[in-house]
Amino acid sequence: MTRRRSLLQAAAGGLLLAGANRFAPLAAAELPAGTIESERLETLPGKQPLLKRSFRPPNYESPLSYLSEAMTPNERFFVRWHLANIPVIDVASWRLAIDGDAAERPFDLTMERLREEFDPVELVAVCQCAGNRRGLTDPHVPGVEWGNGAVGNARWKGVRLKDILARAGLRREAVEVAFNGADGPVLEATPNFVKSLPISKALEENTLVAYEMNGAPLPHWNGFPARLIVPGWAGTYWVKQVVSIGALTQPLKNFWMTTAYRLPKGRYPSVDRFLSQESETTTPITEIDVTSVITNISEGSRFRVGTPILVKGIAWDPGFGISRVEVSVDEGGTWRAAQLGADLGRFSFRTWQFAFTARSKGAATVSSRAINARGMTQTETWIANPAGYHNNVIERIGIQIA
Amino acid sequence: MKTRVSTAAAAAFGLACVASAGADETSIRLKDGPELASVNAYCSICHSTDYIEMNSRFLERAAWEAEVTKMIKIMGAPIPDSDVPRIVDYLIRNYGVE
Numbered sequence: 156m157t158r159r160r161s162l163l164q165a166a167a168g169g170l171l172l173a174g175a176n177r178f179a180p181l182a183a184a185e186l187p188a189g190t191i192e193s194e195r196l197e198t199l200p201g202k203q204p205l206l207k208r209s210f211r212p213p214n215y216e217s218p219l220s221y222l223s224e225a226m227t228p229n230e231r232f233f234v235r236w237h238l239a240n241i242p243v244i245d246v247a248s249w250r251l252a253i254d255g256d257a258a259e260r261p262f263d264l265t266m267e268r269l270r271e272e273f274d275p276v277e278l279v280a281v282c283q284c285a286g287n288r289r290g291l292t293d294p295h296v297p298g299v300e301w302g303n304g305a306v307g308n309a310r311w312k313g314v315r316l317k318d319i320l321a322r323a324g325l326r327r328e329a330v331e332v333a334f335n336g337a338d339g340p341v342l343e344a345t346p347n348f349v350k351s352l353p354i355s356k357a358l359e360e361n362t363l364v365a366y367e368m369n370g371a372p373l374p375h376w377n378g379f380p381a382r383l384i385v386p387g388w389a390g391t392y393w394v395k396q397v398v399s400i401g402a403l404t405q406p407l408k409n410f411w412m413t414t415a416y417r418l419p420k421g422r423y424p425s426v427d428r429f430l431s432q433e434s435e436t437t438t439p440i441t442e443i444d445v446t447s448v449i450t451n452i453s454e455g456s457r458f459r460v461g462t463p464i465l466v467k468g469i470a471w472d473p474g475f476g477i478s479r480v481e482v483s484v485d486e487g488g489t490w491r492a493a494q495l496g497a498d499l500g501r502f503s504f505r506t507w508q509f510a511f512t513a514r515s516k517g518a519a520t521v522s523s524r525a526i527n528a529r530g531m532t533q534t535e536t537w538i539a540n541p542a543g544y545h546n547n548v549i550e551r552i553g554i555q556i557a
Numbered sequence: 558m559k560t561r562v563s564t565a566a567a568a569a570f571g572l573a574c575v576a577s578a579g580a581d582e583t584s585i586r587l588k589d590g591p592e593l594a595s596v597n598a599y600c601s602i603c604h605s606t607d608y609i610e611m612n613s614r615f616l617e618r619a620a621w622e623a624e625v626t627k628m629i630k631i632m633g634a635p636i637p638d639s640d641v642p643r644i645v646d647y648l649i650r651n652y653g654v655e
Contacts, residue, residue, distance in 0.1 A: 189613030189652065193585075210582035210605040239603060295615040297624060299608075341603045344633025410631055 178487040178535055184291035190300040201374055203230045208299050212236040216304030222469055223450040225496060225504045227307035229369050234376040235284050235305060237348045240339045244396060246380045255401030259324030266380055273314035276363055278386065280502035281308045281471045283443045285389035285416055289543035296543040303448050308504040311384045313365030317358045320402060328404040330431050332357040334383055334394035346410035350392055353429050361386045364397065386502040387474035389440050391416045406431045416440050418540050424531055442473035444547035445532055447480050447525035457555045463512050469504045470525035476501040482509040483522045513556040520551045592647035599636045613652035621648040
């Protein structure tokens with residue numbers, strides 16, 4: 156923190172271009188010291204090295220370099236589990252039960268029938284943990300102390316949840332649809348991880364039960380043989396190893412719905428609300444944030460004066476689509492448009508790049524901000540909440556021009 | 558909706574349980590102290606103890622107490638009341654801020 160702050164102060168001392176709306180001085184984003192000390196690159200079976208946050212349950216994030224491309228390969232995709240009892244599933248004996256008190260005709264599916272009896276759908280979508288960048292919040296809050304890498308973008312193939320529910324015959328009283336995975340707690344007393352969606356989201360055409368990721372079966376670590384895909388919504392709803400889907404006439408009540416994954420009401424620019432789960436004071440997290448990340452420049456990098464400097468990164472939003480990405484090299488005083496890469500769909504990462512030439516020596520900072528089709532953008536300071544969600548604060552990466 | 562699928566499903570669907578992640582949590586070295594045996598015994602029933610290192614050092618006493626209470630009251634950790642103050646003291650001393 157001190158190192159980057161001193162750079163900021165040096166920068167404020169007069170190196171930079173004049174700008175009317177510079178950032179307020181702030182402590183820069185850094186992981187807790189203990190997080191950095193316990194971090195290491197570890198290779199899970201079938202994966203490339205990932206940054207270990209916890210061994211058990213397994214929580215591993217992608218190093219920033221893995222996020223430099225629009226699509227995240229399966230072996231580079233982050234891993235996040237709540238409970239440590241994670242079975243290895245034999246797909247031949249796997250069954251998906253569709254039931255619940257709002258289902259007229261409960262039934263079971265095998266993988267073969269799931270693939271053959273429903274129309275396949277493919278889409279590209281970002282999966283982001285609700286707590287991505289929790290470790291970079293100020294102040295720090297307890298939890299898995301993620302850096303930037305609890306996020307990835309993949310092409311998912313599966314079937315529409317609404318098609319599965321239609322076969323079960325939804326009663327008009329259905330308010331939510333609940334999902335349970337085969338994973339479970341170590342102790343009987345620990346709340347099992349079961350999540351629900353509002354019926355409106357469950358019936359959206361982009362909500363899928365997916366069995367392929369980037370053209371291959373889902374990796375074990377990412378939910379083999381089938382998982383929920385809820386484009387635009389936080390990863391907490393993307394239930395892995397799904398074994399039951401329950402249509403419910405009453406809101407689901409459990410720790411993971413009524414206590415965890417909650418935000419103070421009315422403080423965030425959420426468009427999709429989850430009304431059946433709202434309380435007097437809190438609301439479930441729904442959408443992910445408009446975010447951009449610089450993927451090719453790290454803190455303290457050195458560049459030559461008078462030589463073009465290329466800044467590269469990715470941007471994403473909850474599904475309205477990225478309209479533009481802007482870069483500032485003067486503490487937010489002036490912003491210039493970056494060049495956007497190919498549009499792979501409104502739920503996808505969008506790559507971008509920006510070139511500039513530093514005209515004087517000394518310290519500088521590089522920042523980016525994404526703006527989506529609704530005009531939503533990133534914040535300059537974190538809107539604090541107890542669980543450390545919604546951190547889409549504009550990055551400030553200190554560099555040296557020599 | 559069956560909310561308790563773990564044991565039943567494992568039996569019914571023939572799922573094979575694996576012990577843990579492939580990487581090695583025995584490499585974790587928590588700070589020494591007379592309470593370390595208790596910390597290892599109780600905390601590592603459900604999770605590797607790198608969770609403790611990862612969440613340091615920024616939690617004050619009330620916050621570490623809240624974490625231990627959450628583990629007992631919500632997650633069902635079988636920690637006797639008599640051991641709680643010692644465990645919290647250890648966490649504050651080694652992984653917290655006074």
